[in-house]
Amino acid sequence: MLTRRHTLHLFCLTPLVFSRATASPVVPEPTPSDTCPVCGMHVAKYPEWIASVVFKDGRSAHFDGTKCMFRFVLKPERYAQGHSAGDIVTTVVKDYYDLTRIDARSALYVIGSDVLGPMGYELVPLAARAAVDDFVRDHGGSGVLDFADVTEELLDQLDRGNLPARQ
Numbered sequence: 001m002l003t004r005r006h007t008l009h010l011f012c013l014t015p016l017v018f019s020r021a022t023a024s025p026v027v028p029e030p031t032p033s034d035t036c037p038v039c040g041m042h043v044a045k046y047p048e049w050i051a052s053v054v055f056k057d058g059r060s061a062h063f064d065g066t067k068c069m070f071r072f073v074l075k076p077e078r079y080a081q082g083h084s085a086g087d088i089v090t091t092v093v094k095d096y097y098d099l100t101r102i103d104a105r106s107a108l109y110v111i112g113s114d115v116l117g118p119m120g121y122e123l124v125p126l127a128a129r130a131a132v133d134d135f136v137r138d139h140g141g142s143g144v145l146d147f148a149d150v151t152e153e154l155l156d157q158l159d160r161g162n163l164p165a166r167q
Helices: 004-022 066-074 129-139 152-160
Strands: 051-055 060-063 088-094 101-103 108-111 124-126 143-146
Touching: 051 066, 060 066, 066 088, 066 152, 108 129, 124 129
Parallel strands: none
Antiparallel strands: 051 060, 051 088, 088 101, 108 124, 108 143
């Protein structure tokens, strides 16, 4: 017979069992004290913008927006001592419309819209092309990018408010 204590222990271990069975790491939610390793802001204050990475060793890092997440992914050794890009096993962002976590590498990113993130101009993540079309109709945008299209130079432009010409 399971006691309340046993039931609680079983409940707490269930996510670990499922995560091992699917071979996909669990991405934890940030705590109120978690800060972005790039800019230092408290990420939980911006739940609709949270992006996260998980490393091979199980550690994770959370960001207050996709711009900071990209800075980190492009140069993780700058922000996470002892880690390299090859150590990142999962990268997630939140879809702008339904706020679900989506794979950052398969998301589409709108730049140059009227939607600002916690640190100004942002790459707005969307899961599907139809959502991109709706977003651009509603909020404008100067371009739509894939994960591989994002560079440090582009991030610097966004930080300076210099939006690329419409693509």
